[in-house]
Amino acid sequence: MKIIVAGKGGAGKTTVSGTLARVLSRAGEEVIAVDADVNPMLGISLGVGMDETERLAGIRESLQQGHIEHAHDVEALVATFGTTAPDGVQLVVGSRMDGPDSGCACCGVNPDQLLNELDGEGRVVIGDLEAGIGIVTRMDTGNIDLVLVVTNATSKSIEVARRAADSAAGRGAEVLVIANRIGTDDDLEEIRAALGEHEIIVVPEDDAIRRADEEGLAPLDGPRDGPGMVALLGLGERLALRAAA
């Protein structure tokens, strides 16, 4: 199963991706988490810590400077740059931070390719995308099982989510909208008004998740009885059932 997670910066893509990746891995799936963000952060929500997250991003920079090379295909890139995160999730940083092109300096593989070419058969590939709608509009949707579009209740976040969801759904992809950090019914109404034609999963505001993000810890390693985490765990179970089927 292949899942991509899109939305405006700050909406909660990384928190959702990292938490779901670990829940799916705990459910017995082989999980590859691809950090396709030009500003890679997925390590934090997976629980490898701020320093290791920065070191992984740094590997990509030294690669661009020609210090490391690897075989020219996506599986080799995963093997070379993958790190084992908690619960056995394989984390791969797929994007470079500097330069106009996000592709790998030695083999040219870019995050789009990595996500398109990694085989989702018999395992779960979950891609945390860069902020905005770029990769969503370029992805081969026939190759993606599910597009998760994460949004908050602000007008800008909803606008980006609407574009991402319309683009993906318009090309035949299955879209699930995640209304994240929802505090009030008004919040949800704003999201429903713009994205009502898609199924919406509500993830309420959750102090424990917010604190984990502040401290650079995986939300899953904190208290799991808050309303936001309960909603994410529920979504994770649903996806695990689907992946197993």
Add this chain to the structure above:
Amino acid sequence: MSTVDVEPLWIAVAGKGGAGKSTVSGTLARALGRLGHDVVAMDSDTMPGMCRSLGIAEPEVTRLMEAVERVEERKWRLKPGYGPVRAVQRCSIPAPDGVRLLQLGKADAAENLKPVIGAVGAFHKIAGRLGDSRTARRWTIVGDLPAGPRHLSAGFASYTRGALVVVEPTSQSVLAARRCARFTREHLGRPAWYVANKLRDEEARRRLARMLGEEPVAWIPYDLEVAAAERAGLAPIDAAAGSAAVGVIESLAAELSERRLDGL
């Protein structure tokens, strides 16, 4: 346009998505306009943002497309006679306080940047050539960069003489901010200053200073009035005038204008 004699500033605003770049850059542009700067706001984010924070409607079409012509299937160039000055004069959108907004062009749901790809190239050239023009050198530039550090090393912010890096007290925002500051200093050789945003309490302030490893030049509190303005898509400087957060950004504008920041 400017009646007061002020020295121009060329500032880019960077940071993680959601940190508050548009809020800071839009409010700062308006505040500098009020201080007598002839402000050109440069919005190189392809997502909606700076328009709303400046207090104007998102245009239907990218006006910068008027400045370009297609020479080959995938190649565009600035029309003859179009440099930064003419592009700003003809293709910018007027905003309050004398601010003019030049937009790179917004992504489209169906085709992403394809409809505005000519404008992207034009924006890149204009940003790079601003320093060549005597007229442009009298403008104050306030740039709103896309999320993350990449545009600081990709030529979209080559005009930058200093970057304000907006950061909120979360681990992800801090990592992004440290990368933005590093790229500004290493790739552009320019100073970078942190602007702390959405601070809820004293503990958040201490945590942020510890994670950043250096002191921000401004501390913007979490502000319900600004949050409400943002939610409604209104300019904070209008809809949340007099709020604590807008006050801090106005003070920052004054500090920049008087060149009181290190490295300016």
